[in-house]
Amino acid sequence: MRPCVIAANWKMHLDSSGAQALARDVRQHMEREPANAAQVILCPPFPFLGIVKTAIEGSGIGLGAQNMHTAPSGAFTGEVAAPMLQAMGCGWVILGHSERRQYFGEDDAHINAKVHTAVQHGLTPIVCVGETLEQRELGVTEQVIEAQVRGVLAGLAPDNVAKLILAYEPVWAIGTGKTATPAQAQEVHALIRALVGLLHGSTAADALVIQYGGSVKADNAAELFAQADVDGGLVGGASLDASAFAAIIHAAGATL
Numbered sequence: 001m002r003p004c005v006i007a008a009n010w011k012m013h014l015d016s017s018g019a020q021a022l023a024r025d026v027r028q029h030m031e032r033e034p035a036n037a038a039q040v041i042l043c044p045p046f047p048f049l050g051i052v053k054t055a056i057e058g059s060g061i062g063l064g065a066q067n068m069h070t071a072p073s074g075a076f077t078g079e080v081a082a083p084m085l086q087a088m089g090c091g092w093v094i095l096g097h098s099e100r101r102q103y104f105g106e107d108d109a110h111i112n113a114k115v116h117t118a119v120q121h122g123l124t125p126i127v128c129v130g131e132t133l134e135q136r137e138l139g140v141t142e143q144v145i146e147a148q149v150r151g152v153l154a155g156l157a158p159d160n161v162a163k164l165i166l167a168y169e170p171v172w173a174i175g176t177g178k179t180a181t182p183a184q185a186q187e188v189h190a191l192i193r194a195l196v197g198l199l200h201g202s203t204a205a206d207a208l209v210i211q212y213g214g215s216v217k218a219d220n221a222a223e224l225f226a227q228a229d230v231d232g233g234l235v236g237g238a239s240l241d242a243s244a245f246a247a248i249i250h251a252a253g254a255t256l
Contacts, residue, residue: 004232006232007165007211007235009235013045016047020051023051029242029245030059036253037253038249039232040060041126042056042239043065065090066097067094068093069082069114091124092126093124095128112153112154112155119160124163126234127164130168130170130214131144131171136172145168145191145195146195149192150199158201162203163207166208166210167210168185168189168213170214174213174215175236177215182227186228210229212224213233213236218238218244221233221247
């Protein structure tokens with residue numbers, strides 16, 4: 001049975017005291033959850049990794065980063081390398097988020113290089129794929145998703161694919177208040193799993209965690225997570241509110 005994984009993407013929000021308080025609040029909530037609760041990962045901005053690490057230490061909550069460079073070191077001013085993230089206690093890293101694609105020009109080949117680097121350095125990549133509103137309205141969602149999945153997973157061994165996380169984030173549902181219906185989410189998640197099975201084998205496809213990442217909220221989480229191929233969520237705005245995020249975590253646990 002695949003785990004249910006809830007990752008909080010705090011993006012470029014909060015200050016140091018806010019990050020510390022939010023991490024502590026999430027920890028307190030997790031202490032009230034049953035032993036079989038969902039895996040929770042907090043992904044704060046780079047400057048707050050140390051603060052959050054201290055706040056969640058020993059709790060079972062994971063620590064992740066929001067991005068990293070392809071190189072393990074070098075003259076890349078302003079960038080962060082995988083070994084640095086490891087040294088800070090990170091076990092996960094978000095790669096290929098739609099905002100990285102939109103604002104920083106990252107394409108599938110660049111994201112794929114980052115995925116290989118993460119795997120080589122023992123980090124679990126949370127790799128994002130998803131279509132825009134224009135692409136969905138043109139009816140090319142399947143083609144877009146297939147191209148992205150093929151691109152970001154190119155050259156990976158099946159056992160590495162099995163251990164990473166894919167996040168389906170319909171771009172039209174991020175920060176807009178819109179959400180894919182559970183049926184729409186399941187349709188794309190099933191498509192992704194079938195494609196991974198074709199490319200990397202059924203064992204990898206069956207083990208692969210596929211999160212939904214388009215405006216997950218307390219009031220839609222349970223229905224989304226109940227879908228056969230939806231294995232949790234990559235949560236943006238709602239993860240900045242401790243009570244809302246706690247409700248999403250609880251909904252995830254109820255599906256296990």
